[in-house]
Amino acid sequence: MNVDSIRNGIVIDHITSGRGMRLFELLGLGGETAPVAIMLGVASRKMGKKDIIKIDADISVDVDVIGFVDPGATVNVIKDGKLIEKKTIGKPERLTNVIKCKNPRCITSCEQELDHVFRLTERGEYRCVYCDTKASPN
Amino acid sequence: MRSLIDILDLDTGEIDALVKTALDIISHPDTYADVCRRKKLATLFFEPSTRTRMSFEAAMYELGGHVISMTDGASSSASKGESVADTAKIVSCYADIIAMRHPKEGAALVAAKNATVPVVNAGDGGHCHPTQTLADLLTIWRGFGRFSNLTVGLCGDLKFGRTVHSLIGALSRYQGIKFILISPEELRLPGYVRGDVLDKCGIPYTETKSLEDALPELDILYMTRVQRERFFNEEDYVRLKDSYVLTPEKLAGAKGDMAVLHPLPRVNEISVSVDRDPRAKYFEQAANGKYMRMALIMMLLGLTV
Structure with missing residues (x-):
């Protein structure tokens, strides 16, 4: 092809x-x-x-x-x-508004104007900067 | 300007300094009676609280300061749809320091990013509760004179128990700490705490469902309440709420100098008859919280005597 x-x-x-x-x-x-x-x-x-x-x-x-x-x-x-x-590219240190935090208890779930920010941990995972919930792969 | 969102915002040297100040406050309360004169603490509690709010308020009064309060989220601007960010900006106009509790995880961080005065996280959902950890640490210090070489049992709701997560983070920075995690399967410590804190720091830990098996090894037993408000499903709460009940009979298997801690309020996870046991330190722990909050308020406001 x-x-x-x-x-x-x-x-x-x-x-x-x-x-x-x-x-x-x-x-x-x-x-x-x-x-x-x-x-x-x-x-x-x-x-x-x-x-x-x-x-x-x-x-x-x-x-x-x-x-x-x-x-x-x-x-x-x-x-x-x-x-x-x-x-x-490699893994970025922070992700802003690329994915959304899916934790219903996270402040981002009710305050719509907040950026969804994830940080790269030493284990190579992404976690929400607000609630520490791990980013889901999908 | 400095805020306290997570106990790990404080390094061990700062923890030591806060303990030192708190001990001095206990010994010489009059010396501190006017440290916060003309300063105002705003307590913003979007979630019910008795001891934490009163402890903050008592702390500020004992430092000679004033307190302004929003005690009920339902009657505040939040009920009209105001964001945490806006609330923090507004309250910064009226107060010198803010103590905030909110049911949503990360709310205190949002407040700290928007406030122009220090923000103290007084509990953000099931996430962090750093000033409870300060109370825990002072209780441990007063009981053992050290934070190192201790076997600590954490019992009950280790999944949603924010005080547990914060205490693990704080103690994992000291030598010779070992944790025994006692919980039902459904309320195990979250993977991120096990991975990012315990595994990362190389802290030995074991997980068990049996309080009785763990008790003989422990220097400290940290009991927690299964919190109804953290469950979406009432059935799950009812099934798990009585998983562990500490009784004098069970305590018979523990060391003579073990300390029983609990962030309170308790429901029935510690029998009232345990209160008479000299190992029961949870009421002292509540008092210690006030002294550490006094020390913290001084630190964040840059005040000394």
Whole structure:
């Protein structure tokens, strides 16, 4: 299966197979902001299978979201058909308004204007800064 | 400006300093009678409380300060939909320091981020209750003269018991601490406390359902109440509320110098007949809370004698 190369935009590569749709949703790519191709379960020599997202427009994406969903994913920035930057994101220290705290006892459950902020713990988990509830994976 | 949201906001040196001040207040109360003259403490209690609120108020009065109160969330601006953030900003205009209890976890942090005066967390849901921990620590100090080399049994509701979480955090910073966690399966200590505090600090702990089995080992037994207000399901509360009841017969298996602590109020998890036992320290603990709150108010307001 082939998807055309892009001239200006972003390719999110090496996404762990199965996480592509989650990343697509959290990045808010479902609207009509840019033409997007999602490839799921693509054969990969290193990973066996991987997912890829190609965004055919010069838009910015929230790299914290990418780092949260899949810290091993790579972001390739394409300009005039050439790769000008390639980077691995890693896990961000804080996530702001990427995911919501699902603890019904958390202050964020009743005060709608509050940012939903999660911090990265030493164990590599994300916990709500208000109530310490662990971020759920979905 | 400094607030106290979590007991871990205080390092061990600051805990030592608060204990030292509290002990001096106990010995020389007159010296502290005017330290907070012309200062106002606002007590904002969005959830019922007797001892914590009264303890804060007594603490401020004994320091020579004044207290302004919002004692019932239902009659306050919160019932009109005002946010915690806005309430904290407004109350900062009237008071020099705020003590706040709120049923939602993290509410005190929101208040502290928005207030322009120090905020003391007087309990945020099942999350933290740092000034209760200060009372616990002073009681331990007065009983043992140390915070190290102690085996501490925590019994009852370890899941929602905010005082338990705070005490574990505080004691995990000292050498030779061992915990025995005594609870029914449904009320076990949350994974984040076991992982982020006990495992991270390398603190040895065991989990058991049997109070009787644990008792002979303990230097301190920290009993807790199963709190009806933390349950969404009344059936679960009824099933679990009488899981543990400490009686004189059970205490017979404990060390002679063990200390029984309880954040109070108790319902029936400690038999009234235990009160006469010299190991029962929970009423002293309530008194100690006032002295530590006095020391804390002074620290946060930057006041000395």
